Amino acid sequence: MNCPFLKETRVRSCSAAPVRMQIRNGLETMGLERCSTPAHTECVVYREHPEAAQAGECGACPHLQERLVQFCSVAPVTKFVPYSEASLSRCGDGAYEYCSLYLNFAQPGLSSVHSGDERDPVVEGIRVPRRLYYAPNHMWLDVRENGACHVGIDGLLARALKNISEITFATAKGVRRPSAALTLDGVTWPVTFPNPMLISGANLYLRRHPERLAEDPYGEGWLFEGWEAPSAKVREGLLNGAQAVAWMGQEAQRLTEFVHGCTARCEASLGPLMNDGGVAVADLAGQMQREELLRLLNEFFAPHAAWAQT
Ligand code: SF4
Numbered sequence: 218m219n220c221p222f223l224k225e226t227r228v229r230s231c232s233a234a235p236v237r238m239q240i241r242n243g244l245e246t247m248g249l250e251r252c253s254t255p256a257h258t259e260c261v262v263y264r265e266h267p268e269a270a271q272a273g274e275c276g277a278c279p280h281l282q283e284r285l286v287q288f289c290s291v292a293p294v295t296k297f298v299p300y301s302e303a304s305l306s307r308c309g310d311g312a313y314e315y316c317s318l319y320l321n322f323a324q325p326g327l328s329s330v331h332s333g334d335e336r337d338p339v340v341e342g343i344r345v346p347r348r349l350y351y352a353p354n355h356m357w358l359d360v361r362e363n364g365a366c367h368v369g370i371d372g373l374l375a376r377a378l379k380n381i382s383e384i385t386f387a388t389a390k391g392v393r394r395p396s397a398a399l400t401l402d403g404v405t406w407p408v409t410f411p412n413p414m415l416i417s418g419a420n421l422y423l424r425r426h427p428e429r430l431a432e433d434p435y436g437e438g439w440l441f442e443g444w445e446a447p448s449a450k451v452r453e454g455l456l457n458g459a460q461a462v463a464w465m466g467q468e469a470q471r472l473t474e475f476v477h478g479c480t481a482r483c484e485a486s487l488g489p490l491m492n493d494g495g496v497a498v499a500d501l502a503g504q505m506q507r508e509e510l511l512r513l514l515n516e517f518f519a520p521h522a523a524w525a526q527t
Pocket residue numbers: 230231232233234251252257258260261262263278279280281282
């Protein structure tokens with residue numbers, strides 16, 4: 218399915234001109250354009266190239282070419298994309314749901330089932346989009362029918378690590394495990410997706426706006442994009458659907474118990490970590506001492522994390 222903002226139009230150009238120029242349709246309606254009329258014989262360029270003397274349909278210039286192209290109707294600058302390229306770009310398949318322009322204009326969180334919305338299960342205030350697969354270190358995978366993949370961090374990790382100040386992408390393109398380093402409160406922590414995929418790019422927008430990783434973990438905060446690699450099972454060992462929802466509930470509970478343990482160890486400084494209901498609050502990391510923060514990261518978000526035993 219294509220992005221709803223991807224539109225199509227016809228563009229015309231002159232094959233005889235020394236520089237490829239687009240011929241605007243607006244002039245035609247004003248009666249000033251002669252390329253598509255018998256008046257093309259008066260054109261200097263046409264006279265310099267008489268070899269194609271056979272006039273086209275309705276007396277149009279034989280040098281006049283027309284092709285069908287697509288363009289983004291919400292981009293500030295219009296850029297035409299040939300049909301062949303559109304099918305390969307994110308505009309031409311389900312990946313458009315991770316385009317920042319699409320997210321800004323469509324606000325899919327309010328309306329789209331596919332992008333995740335208020336109809337998704339919410340566990341202890343953490344949204345668990347149904348379409349995603351979840352890894353034990355709290356990373357998610359979105360894989361579409363055509364094999365297009367996106368990877369990011371889930372709502373629990375985003376909630377715990379609100380204050381992310383820098384993101385470094387550690388994995389280059391190719392068939393690899395997507396890996397990035399998050400810097401927060403003086404600590405740099407690796408997040409690595411457990412299964413390899415064919416990485417085609419990283420979300421470099423996050424370098425300028427690292428806060429979006431935690432603010433919109435299932436949308437603009439995606440980390441890597443790419444394709445399912447024939448040689449690797451990208452979904453292997455991940456949880457989905459009701460299993461993922463149940464696991465997220467257990468993890469939220471485990472996090473709360475972890476914070477209770479911290480409170481017991483450092484009673485004076487960790488009181489604010491719990492809200493009224495005794496549930497761990499957002500930005501835990503920002504309220505923890507360095508040693509406790511490292512324990513939290515290692516316990517829940519380590520690259521080698523395994524599914525918690527229940
Ligand atoms: S009239 Fe023909 S040769 Fe002249 S600019 Fe138009 S398409 Fe090109």
